[in-house]
Amino acid sequence: xxxxxxxxxxxxxxxxxxxxxxxxxxxxxxxxxxxxxxxxxxxxxxxxxxxxxxxxxxxxxxxxxxxxxxxxxxxxxxxxxxxxxxxxxxxxxxxxxxxxxxxxxxxxxxxxxxxxxxxxxxxxxxxxxxxxxxxxxxxxxxxxxxxxxxxxxxxxxxxxxxxxxxxxxxxxxxxxxxxxxxxxxxxxxxxxxxxxxxxxxxxxxxxxxxxxxxxxxxxxxxxxxxxxxxxxxxxxxxxxxxxxxxxxxxxxxxxxxxxxxxxxxxxxxxxxxxxxxxxxxxxxxxxxxxxxxxxxxxxxxxxxxxxxxxxxxxxxxxxxxxxxxxxxxxxxxxxxxxxxxxxxxxxxxxxxxxx
Numbered sequence: 001x002x003x004x005x006x007x008x009x010x011x012x013x014x015x016x017x018x019x020x021x022x023x024x025x026x027x028x029x030x031x032x033x034x035x036x037x038x039x040x041x042x043x044x045x046x047x048x049x050x051x052x053x054x055x056x057x058x059x060x061x062x063x064x065x066x067x068x069x070x071x072x073x074x075x076x077x078x079x080x081x082x083x084x085x086x087x088x089x090x091x092x093x094x095x096x097x098x099x100x101x102x103x104x105x106x107x108x109x110x111x112x113x114x115x116x117x118x119x120x121x122x123x124x125x126x127x128x129x130x131x132x133x134x135x136x137x138x139x140x141x142x143x144x145x146x147x148x149x150x151x152x153x154x155x156x157x158x159x160x161x162x163x164x165x166x167x168x169x170x171x172x173x174x175x176x177x178x179x180x181x182x183x184x185x186x187x188x189x190x191x192x193x194x195x196x197x198x199x200x201x202x203x204x205x206x207x208x209x210x211x212x213x214x215x216x217x218x219x220x221x222x223x224x225x226x227x228x229x230x231x232x233x234x235x236x237x238x239x240x241x242x243x244x245x246x247x248x249x250x251x252x253x254x255x256x257x258x259x260x261x262x263x264x265x266x267x268x269x270x271x272x273x274x275x276x277x278x279x280x281x282x283x284x285x286x287x288x289x290x291x292x293x294x295x296x297x298x299x300x301x302x303x304x305x306x307x308x309x310x311x312x313x314x315x316x317x318x319x320x321x322x323x324x325x326x327x328x329x330x331x332x333x334x335x336x337x338x339x340x341x342x343x344x345x346x347x348x349x350x351x352x353x354x355x
Contacts, residue, residue, distance in 0.1 A: 024329045027238050031245030032253065042246045046316055054316060057243065061198060061308040063236035067229035068304070069206035070222070071143060074161050083155040086281060086290035090159055093277045093298035094137040095170060101272060102134030103127070103178045105265035114261045122319035124184050126262055129323025131178045132309050134269065135171055137163040138300035141331070142293065145300065149339045151293030159297055167199050167302075175309070187313060194312040198305055237328070240307060244325050247317040262326045267334060274299035274338045278345075282352045291349060292342045300335055303328045 035042055048055045106127040115123060138145075138160075146156040172195045176188065213222050277298030281291035306324040314320040342349075 019332075023234075023238055024241055024325075027241040028245050028329075031242040034242070035246035038246075042243070045243065046247065054311060057240060057308070057311050057316065058197065060236045060240045060243075061304065061311075062202060064233050064240070064304040065198060065202045065308075066206050066209075067226065067233040068141075069164070069202055070210050070226060070229065072161050072164055072206070073157060073210075074165070074207065077158055077161050077165075083152065083158070083286075083290050085284045086155055086286045086294045087159055087162065089277055089280045089284065089286065089291075090294045090297050091162070091166075092280070093273050093294075094163060095166065095174070097276060098137075098269065098273045098298065099131065099135045099174055099178055102130050102265065102269045103182060105269050106130040107182065109265045110262065114264070117257055117261060119258075119319075124182065125314055125319030126323045127182055128179055128184050128314065129306070129310050129318075129320035130262075130265060130327075131182065132175060132313075132320065133266070133301050133303060133306040133324050133327045135174050135178070136167065136302035136305040136309075138297060138302050141335075142297050142300060145296040145335055145339060146293035148336075149292040149296065149343055150289060151296075152287070152289040155290045156293045156297070159293070163297070164199075164203060167305075168195070168203065171195055171199060171305075190313050191309070194309045197312070198308045237304060241325055241328065244307075244311075244316060244321055258322070259326055259329070262323050263330050266327055266330055270299045270330075270334050270338065274341075278342060278349070282349050288346055288349050292339075292346075295342055296335060296338060299338060300331065301327055303331060 045056050046054070110118060110123055110126050110130075118126070142156060142160055145151075146153070172188075172191050176191060179185075210222065213225055217224075274295040278291055278295040281294050286294065303324060306327065307321065310318065310320040310324045
């Protein structure tokens with residue numbers, strides 16, 4: 001298939017993407033500074049809301065999400081049969097393990113161990129942000145991770161397409177369930193609006209636009225468009241983070257340990273879920289070129305969606321929004337370390353998978 005060949009030849013992580021954590025750190029500093037210097041401007045932005053959806057952030061979120069969804073070819077779902085064991089492992093980790101493990105780790109660390117060091121009124125919101133982060137499996141960045149570890153492109157493409165479909169139906173019920181268990185009030189109308197606004201509509205728009213581009217210019221035109229839109233997506237992400245930290249600045253300055261403490265359960269769950277996916281793949285005899293991206297897909301998050309949902313559900317200045325931003329901060333270095341681990345253990349993996 002031409003689509004799969006194109007995916008196999010996709011470029012490695014760009015320098016801009018590789019240093020995403022550095023740019024996020026810069027946005028933290030700039031956002032906090034601007035929030036302190038220009039509080040009136042941020043107040044105007046915060047007031048631009050309709051049905052609890054901030055219009056400025058909504059535009060930025062769409063600029064983040066739609067270019068990523070353009071990469072997805074839902075025709076690739078037919079390739080699921082070729083790698084059904086790897087797909088099964090990833091689905092199990094993404095939907096039956098990761099959200100629940102994150103809720104448990106968030107409650108353990110933020111709700112108990114670290115509670116004396118955190119503002120008590122924000123702890124439920126922090127935990128909610130972690131739940132939103134874990135309930136959204138990663139999409140576009142997985143292509144980069146898979147390419148860096150020589151993963152099977154057909155598996156990666158079909159798995160991401162399947163996760164996008166499942167998110168439409170599972171994200172809201174799963175988030176609602178876990179927030180309810182954590183005794184956090186679930187604004188169902190806003191949650192369902194977020195699913196429609198940030199999953200269903202972008203998926204439909206992206207697929208219609210993708211088909212139009214392919215019909216008029218073929219794969220070369222689509223590849224060129226994606227190359228142009230890639231920076232737009234990341235710049236929109238950074239602009240959103242700048243706004244978030246502009247609103248969160250005073251809280252962060254008064255509680256400098258908050259970001260580090262929120263990062264602890266995120267780090268643990270990434271390695272925990274990647275390890276489960278990698279170990280299960282080995283037990284079931286999955287080829288390493290599928291097991292490597294399976295571990296990465298099982299561990300990473302669709303942080304753009306999590307940020308959008310947190311803002312819609314809890315507001316720009318909420319602890320939930322801050323928690324999802326911490327996920328963005330740690331994503332790149334942590335996932336690069338997971339890639340290093342799976343590549344270094346390839347010999348061990350293949351000896352066990354063949355046994």
